[in-house]
Amino acid sequence: MPTNVLVGVAWPYPNGEKHIGQIAGAYLPPDTFARFQRLRGERVLMVSGSDTHGTPITLAAEAVGKAPMEIVEQYHELFVDGCLEMGITFDLYTHTETQQHWDTTHEMFTRHLDAEYIYKDVQSQLFDPKAGRFLPDRYVEGTCPFCGYADARGDQCDNCGRLYDATDLIEPRSKLSDASELETRETEHFFLDMGRMNGPLLEWMKTDKEHWRPNVRNFTLGQLGLEELRGRPITRDIAWGVTIPVEGYDDKRIYVWYDAVIGYLSAAREWAELDGEAAAWREWWDADVNPGARIYNFIGKDNIPFHTIIWPGMLQAYSTGESRLNLPYDVPSNEYLNLGGEQFSTSRGNVIGFNTVLEAFQPDAVRYVLTALAPETNDVEFTWDDFVERVNAELVANWGNLVNRVLGFANKRFGGVVPTPGELDDIDEALLDEVRSGFESVADRYEAVQLRAALIECRRLSQRVNQYLNEKAPWTLVKTDEAAAATAVWVALQAIDWLRILWSPILPHSSQSVHEMLGREGPLFGRQYTETVSDARGSHLVLRYDHTDAVGTWESSELTPGTAFGPLVPLFEKLDRETVEDRLR
Ligand SMILES: [Zn+2]
Known part of the structure; x- marks a missing residue:
């Protein structure tokens, strides 16, 4: 029985071009993981979308004098383009200005309200007297009350990474004006009763979480263990966002984080509707239909409290006797990929754009380096020297050259087909056993979301084939013993054929090339496409994925002698350090 695996990917704000630090942290890892699970035959549903609400959008729109929706559409489309180019295979990438998302958010809000997990209260909020507006979220900055960071939001x-109320900020400053003194004014809002969620959340966190990354588990247990969670306001004095499904609150909206996490659920429902089976989302989400489904949330570390405390708390509070939803199975959060010692930051100008980098380099080269540098356990530094070194010395020299020289030689010396081997000796058998064992050793690492370790294991196995070839030297052997050379070439081709699968979650495009060069047919993975869909809130562009024709499976099939090769192409491009930065201009 296949397992239903929901791959929930952090919802990016469509307020600018994403940068490669964000891609390495939250968007590439889930795709690699999802591709692996699909090869294994699991039922994967990978969903996300653009987070169209909140102050990051209104601030970006105000900065250029546009309506929020114009900004949303512009950058939503840009991100979709990047995902198509990189091969990030969302079963559905949508956004939050959809009827399904609004309905699901209203449904959850109402359920929370009825169960008294949401209550009304009056709170003090920072108010800019010069601008005449309240200052929700990113409209105010100041010094962090916990760590003293000067530019805290x-x-x-x-x-x-700590959460707090804006009124806790030390020396708050308005983003709307140069007002020297901010006022605090009373305003009525809806609050999520986090205090009531604390106990059940702590109990959940203490059960079967050994597979979680230690930093995620420890941060969460630390916060919950203090037993000091209190009510958090989940509405704002702002005009852009999901409306509050209660009369008399027309001038307020639901806080962007309350509705964004609901996107994992609403996007699954939208996917099911688009697929023509409206109830299909339940096979991943409904604990009464399928309690064994596994929900993964791939995020960056700044999103940990929203995904390990607030969202599971919301799910628990929603799960009354009549319907229960599955909680996250794992929250593989990454640390930061830094550039020049500083966190990638649009405001500080030290960014390498996602779309920009894909215009300059092969997508698999970018995928390779970002996986090799994956900040899974600590912050990692990105440099162009390192990028070039890893592409040339690892990807090209280790794997690309192996494929190209063996296939080139086999094509020339054995009539364009996979040669027929003679009897295998111990060295042949040892190599094949070792590479075949990658279907377990590499799988274990993908399964544990240790993607960098999976890459290192693939690289080690590729290197073993290079060593084997150095030992057997079929290029000289062919002059004296053609049959022995044919055997060595077949063994190397068989190993390459298996490595094609082992590498494919990380390197899907070049693995497809290897697949075709080896004379194999059909696509290893499915097909990405976009479409524009309409609902009562308007029409929106979605990115989708169709896996029906995919032939890739996680198994060591035999490479049949006599199979004709496809046209041979160089797998990867070697980079020149001198010109790399020029390509980005
Ligand atoms: Zn801080």
Whole structure:
């Protein structure tokens, strides 16, 4: 029985071009993981979308004098283009200005309200007297009350990740004016009763979490163990966002984080509707239909409290007797990929754009380096020297050259077909056993979301084939013993054929090339496509994925002698350090 695996991917704000630090942290890892699970035959549903609400959008729109929706559409499309180019295979990538998302958000809000997990209260909020507006979230900055970081935002500190109320900020400053003194004014809002969620969440966190990354587990247990969670306001004095499904609150909207996490659920429902089976989402989400489904949430570390505390708390509070939803199975959060010692930051100008980098380099070269550098356990530094070195010395020299020289030689000396081997000796058998064992050793690492370790294991196995060839030297052997050379070439081709599968979650495009060069047919993976769909809130562009024709499976099939090769192409391009940065201009 296949397992239903929901791959939930952090919802990016469509407020600018994403940078490669964000791709390495939250968008590439889930695709690699999802591709592996599909090869294994699991039922994968990978969903996300653009987070169209909140102050990051309104601030970006105000900065250029546009309507929020114009900004949303512009950058939503740009991100979709990048995903197509990189091969990030969302079963559905949508956004939050859809009827399904609004309905699902209203449904959850109402359920929370009825169960008294949401209550009304009056709170003090920062108010800019010069601009005449309240200052929700990113409209205010100041010094973090926990770590002293000077540019902390109104809702969360970028430095320490802690959440707080804007009124806790030290020396708050308005983003709307140069007002020297901010006022605090009373305003009525809806609050999520996190205090009531604390106990059940702690119990959940103490059960079967050994597979979680230690930093995620420890951060969460630390926060819950203090037993000091309190009510958090989940509405804002702002005009852009999902409306509040209660009369008399027309001038307020639901807080972007409350609705964004609901996207994992609403996108699954939208996917099911688009697929023509409206109830299909339940096979991943409904704990009464399929309690064994596994939900993974791939995020960057600044999103940990929203995915390990607030969202599971919301799910628990929603799960009354009549319907229960599955909680996250794992939250593989990454640390940061840094550039020049500093976190990639659009505001500080030290960014390498996602779309920009894909215009300059092969997508698999980018995928390779970002996986090799994956900040799974600590912050990692990105440099162009390292990028070039890894592409040339690892990807090209180790794997690309192996494929190209063996296939080139076999094509020339054995009539364009896979040669027929003679009897295998111990060295042949040892190599094949070792590479075949990658279907377990590499699988274990993908399964544990240790993608960098999976890459290292693939690289080690590729290197073993290079060693084998150095030992057997079929290029000289062919002059004296053609049959022995044919055997060595067949063994190397068989190993390459298996490595094609082992590498494919990380290197899907070049693995497809190897697949075709070896004379194999059909696509290893499915097909990505976009379409425009309409609902009561308007029409929106979605990115989708169709796996029906995919032939890739996680198994060591035999490479049949006599199979004709396809046209041979160089697998990877060697880079020149001198010109790399020029390509980005
Ligand atoms: Zn802080």
